[in-house]
Amino acid sequence: MRKDTRTAGKDLTGQRFGHLTVIEKTGQTENKYRLWLCRCDCGKEIAVNTKRLKSGTVTNCGCIPRKDARRGKIAEDLTGQVFGYLTVVRRAENKYGRTCWLCRCECGKEKEATARDLKAGKVKSCGCRSRDHSHNRVDLTGRKFGRLTAIQPLEERDRKGSVYWKCLCDCGAETSVTEDGLVQGSVRSCGCLKSENQKRIGEKLHRIDGTCVEILEKRKSRKDNTSGFRGVFKTKAGKYRVDIGFKRKRFYVGTFESYEEAVKKRMEAEKTVHDGFVQAYYKWKEQADRDPGWAASHPLDFEVEKKDGSLAVREVTK
Structure with a gap:
């Protein structure tokens, strides 16, 4: 039987690949490539296959961001720093080669975010603030939208964060409509207008x-x-x-x-x-x-x- 050349080859024990030192072979394979037990400079041990070691795809256990690994820089410690409504608690597992941090929002919820997004201001909360438009809410009280008159805002929000308004229709019925629905004109009555149009078409x-x-x-x-x-x-x-x-x-x-x-x-x-x-x-x-x-x-x-x-x-x- 022909021997698979991908699982055979030179013994890598003792060799270094970036921040990893090969300790021993595990006796297992991954995608038909031999797996090696490696120890990172930080002390953590991981298993990496021959191809990923030799190609330089994996050079550390994940403790160093991919973009800084080649330059040998250690990720900046953001523990305790505040970004918007988020306070960095501790380091989280890297994602897609980027350093991630576990953060706690002022509302009490926790969220993982990359250091890049935190520093750039792309992530400022767990998501609760994106649904809160109270700081820039438009006062629609008394305004007329088709047959609807806006009475007062409600606490309810739709999935996009748009505020629901209690409205009074010309027919006397009350209904709740989102701010977007009123302003954009997609809702113009409690439903009576649609019923009348359908009846009118039916009569023709x-x-x-x-x-x-x-x-x-x-x-x-x-x-x-x-x-x-x-x-x-x-x-x-x-x-x-x-x-x-x-x-x-x-x-x-x-x-x-x-x-x-x-x-x-x-x-x-x-x-x-x-x-x-x-x-x-x-x-x-x-x-x-x-x-x-x-x-x-x-x-x-x-x-x-x-x-x-x-x-x-x-x-x-x-």
Whole structure:
């Protein structure tokens, strides 16, 4: 059996690599490279594989920041120093080659931060201060935003730290909205405006027997696209299944060998069901406009059924 050259090789016992001195081989491997037990100048022992030692990737146990390791500088002791609302307690484990310190915030929580971020002022608290905007809060009391009038700020904050405001809507209902939602205009009522708009849109649509005429007319103009054709589904067997929806039901049209044939059958079904319904509706509406009394006693009922394996429609005027 061929010997793995990555685990074999020169004995490194006693050799120095940066701040590490090799003590002995461990008898274990890491990524097929032999692991060596090494002692750092600080006294700590760690296991490092041959490749990382020889390439200089690891030169200490982590007690020296990577950027200063080559220059042999020891990290500055920040214990006891104050950075914003943080007081440095003790050294923490290095992360990504940078010196980290455990800090205690004025609120009592602890947080780890790199020396670089602390000195640069990028980290000043455990995060509690980023949520506290009381020092620069905008007074919205009495201001009008759409149908909402801001009454007073609340203690509640959203995940971004935006203050919630108690608001009174023109309809008389009270609600709480974030400062961002009010100022940016994303919230303009307690919800009544949305309900009114939906009702207004609904009044413009004509629904007969649970089916919207305008939606069917809009779908009628849709064409094929890169993802396929509506109502045509490819099966695991490689064939194409076709169905069509009407009155919240799905009607099976058939399964076909080719995509082109499936699309053709789907379009025929649309002409029979959807187009047939739209034509029947306008025919019924023409008479209903002339005689509203007749329309009230003769609602349009359009039924779809399957005869001899094909879809058929049955118009029932009650």
